[in-house]
Amino acid sequence: MKVFQFPDAFAPLFNDKNYFIISGGRAGAKSYSVAAYFLLKLFQPEYFRGVICRYTATSVKKTILQDFLDIMNDFGLSQYATVIGSDTIQCNFNGNKIISHSMKLTDNSQQAKGKGLSGITHLLIDEATEISTEREYIKLIDSIRATKGERKIFVMFNPEAKSHWIHQRWFINGRPNPKWNEDHEFVHVIYKDNPFLDKRKVREYDQIKEREPERYSRDMLGEWQDFVEGKVYDNVSYVYEPDPESTVIYGLDFGFSNDPAALVKINIKGNRAWMKELLYQTGYTNDDIVDVLNELGVTRSDLIVADSAEPKSIEEIKRKGFNVKGAIKGPDSIRSGIQRMRDMELFVDPTSKNLIHEIENYAWKLGTNKPIDAFNHLLDSARYAITSDKHKVEQFRLSGIRRRA
Numbered sequence: 549m550k551v552f553q554f555p556d557a558f559a560p561l562f563n564d565k566n567y568f569i570i571s572g573g574r575a576g577a578k579s580y581s582v583a584a585y586f587l588l589k590l591f592q593p594e595y596f597r598g599v600i601c602r603y604t605a606t607s608v609k610k611t612i613l614q615d616f617l618d619i620m621n622d623f624g625l626s627q628y629a630t631v632i633g634s635d636t637i638q639c640n641f642n643g644n645k646i647i648s649h650s651m652k653l654t655d656n657s658q659q660a661k662g663k664g665l666s667g668i669t670h671l672l673i674d675e676a677t678e679i680s681t682e683r684e685y686i687k688l689i690d691s692i693r694a695t696k697g698e699r700k701i702f703v704m705f706n707p708e709a710k711s712h713w714i715h716q717r718w719f720i721n722g723r724p725n726p727k728w729n730e731d732h733e734f735v736h737v738i739y740k741d742n743p744f745l746d747k748r749k750v751r752e753y754d755q756i757k758e759r760e761p762e763r764y765s766r767d768m769l770g771e772w773q774d775f776v777e778g779k780v781y782d783n784v785s786y787v788y789e790p791d792p793e794s795t796v797i798y799g800l801d802f803g804f805s806n807d808p809a810a811l812v813k814i815n816i817k818g819n820r821a822w823m824k825e826l827l828y829q830t831g832y833t834n835d836d837i838v839d840v841l842n843e844l845g846v847t848r849s850d851l852i853v854a855d856s857a858e859p860k861s862i863e864e865i866k867r868k869g870f871n872v873k874g875a876i877k878g879p880d881s882i883r884s885g886i887q888r889m890r891d892m893e894l895f896v897d898p899t900s901k902n903l904i905h906e907i908e909n910y911a912w913k914l915g916t917n918k919p920i921d922a923f924n925h926l927l928d929s930a931r932y933a934i935t936s937d938k939h940k941v942e943q944f945r946l947s948g949i950r951r952r953a
Contacts, residue, residue: 550623552584557741560733561585561702567732569718570704573770575745575753576737578704582672583615586646589670590637591628595697596644597668601688603651603678603922612674613648651679651688651806669697676705680906680922682713683830684806709776711908722772738769778912780919781927783890786904788897790815790822798846799933800837800854800872801925802861803830809837810925812903814933820893823930825900834864841870853932875932885931886919892934902926 554561558581561568572578589596600612616637620626630638635648647668671692679685689701705714710722718725724734739745739753757764765771794817801810811827827840846852848869854862856874866872875881896903909923 552619552623553743554584555581555737555741555743557735557737558582558585560735563733565731565733566700567728568700568702568735569724569728569732570702570735570737571707571770572735572737572741573706573739573768575739575742575749576770577742577744578737579612579615579674580619580744582702582704583612584619586670586672587616587619587625590639590644590646591625591642592644593642595669597697598644598646598670598672599649599668600646600672600674601649601651602674612672616646651684667695668692670700670702672702672704674704676703677708677712677714678920678922680713680909680925681808682717685713687806687830707770707772708911709909710772710774711776711905715772719772736770776909776911778914779908780886780910780912781890781894781907783892784894784896784907786896786898788822788824788895790895791817791820793817794820794822796850797933797936798826798850798852799929799931800852801929801932802834802837802855802858803925804832805830808832808902808925810902810929811837811840812926812929812933814930816934819891820895821889821930821934822895822897823900823903824897825903825926828902828926834861838865838868838870841865846870851936853936855928855932873936876935881935882919882931883917885935889931889934900926903930 555577557576561582570578570582586598586600589598600616602612613635617626617631620629620637628640630640632638637646638644671689673679673685673688676685679688685703692699692701703714707715707722709715710719715722718728718732718734724732728734739750753764753768756768766773766777794815797814797816799812799814801807803809808828808830809832811825813824813826815822826844827837832840841852849871852865852870852872853875854865854872856862856877859874862872862874896907898904903926906923906925906927910927911920912918913920
């Protein structure tokens with residue numbers, strides 16, 4: 549019989565703490581080892597409900613869920629479990645389950661409704677850096693209330709910038725903050741901790757240390773970085789003095805449970821845009837947003853460009869008398885909109901802390917020309933407004949819409 553041997557670095561997973569902060573570099577066997585741990589729990593006699601979570605459903609099914617299925621096949625376990633639909637693995641002889649869960653149902657719209665979170669004992673948050681705020685994390689773990697069995701939370705990620713909330717919550721200058729030690733276990737692994745890694749690959753990674761030391765630090769050692777690699781917007785100045793002759797447009801992105809409602813004010817003139825955060829808050833209904841618009845003095849003639857994926861919300865706000873239009877979307881609208889913003893001079897109000905946090909953390913997916921789907925609520929709002937400039941603003945200027953700084 550083939551026997552799985554846990555890497556020594558993952559021995560702390562078997563202690564009695566409640567939280568496990570698992571970080572590291574490339575090829576550290578994080579996903580594989582944690583998947584094996586969950587499968588061990590699946591086949592034990594004690595009650596077990598494990599949930600593996602990522603920000604989007606597509607991400608869950610394409611990544612770690614496949615690791616579970618691969619391990620089951622490799623070790624001859626498939627006959628003892630049943631895959632139910634596309635998101636559940638159930639043990640045939642004890643009823644224990646592993647369930648995949650997403651915080652969002654799609655990359656850009658609906659929020660998940662918490663399916664599978666009742667009665668669970670173990671939660672794995674994979675690629676936790678995709679969660680853009682500490683508030684979202686806290687709301688997620690607060691929903692986990694074990695009625696029987698253990699209650700363990702696993703937070704797994706590759707470290708990014710020190711400005712990320714994960715670093716600010718649990719680390720000090722790249723090292724675990726000891727104040728969490730009582731109930732948190734910190735596990736950090738690199739490729740040299742992976743006994744399954746081919747020796748030729750180990751030598752290849754060793755060579756990176758001399759040839760590309762910055763990449764070695766970031767990708768191989770998984771060290772926290774002072775700055776985000778591959779930021780989308782590097783054309784930003786934190787000076788906010790809008791041109792009095794600029795045109796004002798508002799950008800609005802809807803949210804409620806996991807994602808915040810995000811409203812920005814954009815002043816545009818020529819190839820320059822001034823950006824100011826006005827709202828960044830979860831739990832806001834459309835009526836709440838209307839109240840904010842009224843409090844801010846947004847007039848019935850001011851243009852608001854909102855996420856067109858929410859036509860019902862747009863219509864409800866429009867019926868309150870506001871001039872709301874849906875953003876133009878298409879197959880390449882995100883990338884073309886980002887490029888338009890990158891071609892401009894962007895000026896940001898230095899008091900807009902959430903907007904600044906997004907700008908500092910919004911980055912390209914490694915090796916692609918696509919951005920990550922995180923840190924983009926206010927930035928999406930800004931993109932809606934700025935990309936409307938090309939085909940709408942001039943007609944509003946001609947129609948006599950007043951300009952406000």
